[in-house]
Amino acid sequence: MVYGIIGMINFAHGEIFMIGAFIALIFYLLSETMGLTYVPFALILVLLLSMIFTGAYGWAVERLAYRPLRGSFRLAPLISAIGMSIALQNYVQLTQGARSKTLQPLIEGEFTFWQIGNSSVVLSFMQIIIVGTTVLLMTVFSVLIAKTSLGRAQRACEQDLVMAALVGIDVNKTISLTFVLGAMLAAVAGMMVLLNYGVIDFYIGFLAGIKAFTAAVLGGIGSLPGAMLGGLLIGLIETFWSAYFTIEYKDVAAFSILIVVLIFRPSGLLGKPEIEKV
């Protein structure tokens, strides 16, 4: 999303997602010690709080690592993004420890579709919540970007920073806001991973970041539906690979796809072609 709007790949996004998961865990444990026992209410509260705090992290990252480099050569923010990513990993490792943190499953139960003999097709409530939340957020954000004045300002910033300022858009504010929104989405993702797997550590952001990047490239970088399609495809490929071949090599499968896509279709499945008449 940040790429689509600012035209810059935010390699620290995976770390923001990891921080979102940690913040959610901390807030959940806090709410538990404070005696909040009604789980759905606690979860919604935790979700909102971690979105706010992770949003603040997103804002700070943009302020520290990217804004001073705006107008510099194209690779500069990319390098500082990688630096930021390493710094954030180590920051969490130092403050939270290197061991995995666990959370007991909070949302249990499942929904059975049909049963044939001993085997049945089931969806856990957690999976339903994840898919539902993703679809909801994607719809909200697509509408935000396509229809609102803020969304137009964001797209204007991506296409021409100078002209965006000339129609009266506060470019710095718009970019900051974009990072905050991106970080909030990452916080939601972080919390979903925490609830689904129940285990997080300081390193989860790295692989997630690279996978997300692969999905974005596969779908067509800068396109929101493309990123979603890419994510879905990567997930399916990994799952089928694990089922039919070996689970150890599932990352190899995912990254081979990245290479193949980059060679044969650099603009991705739904990406817009680079050449245009201006």
Added chain:
Amino acid sequence: MACLSIKGLRSGYGNIEVLKGISIDVNAGEIVTLIGANGAGKTTLLMTICGSPRASSGEILFNDCNVVAKATHEIMGLGISHSPEGRRIFPHMTVLENLQLGSFTKHFSEKRLRHVYDLFPVLYERKQQRGGTLSGGEQQMLAIGRAFMARPQLLLLDEPSLGLAPLMVKRIFEAINEINEVHGTAILLVEQNALQALRLANRGYVLVNGKILLAGSGKELLTNKDIQKAYLEGA
């Protein structure tokens, strides 16, 4: 009454000073043109009024308020609009979205939008088309329309006739005249097409190497021997 009043303005890029002490006035409701050769500093002057690049010294008073220290988006919110060099249409956005962005600092007004469509009916026909797919002349109309959407008191136009067919140039100049007459918008027009610009303008300035060499009414400048020789010959 001076709507825009510039005094002793110096500006440039890095160590290169482009504007070397410029003073000009634009009165409310007036068309003022700025003519000069390539590299004289015309575009830099318009961009400095918009705060990018920033003036190194001097004053830019807009309605008696000094805007030199303000950020670009703040200046644009005060009632100045710019249709910049190269048009700078947002290529992946539709014509309508480009126009909506023009009124970013104000409330979007359907009435204004209709004015723009009246001025340039072709924009209405192409309102759902992407900006990048328009022809050069249509893009120029869109750039002027977008600037006009902000309901400016002062409209800055940078080379609106550049690279256009003569018929299109004529239509653009008619539209500029209409914006000025019907809506009372003051216009600061930068042009290489000196003959057309001076015919349209109330007053004009001649910019040479970052300094104002001559100033006068449009008619005076049109009949000035030096100007005829330097800018109007063959035109």
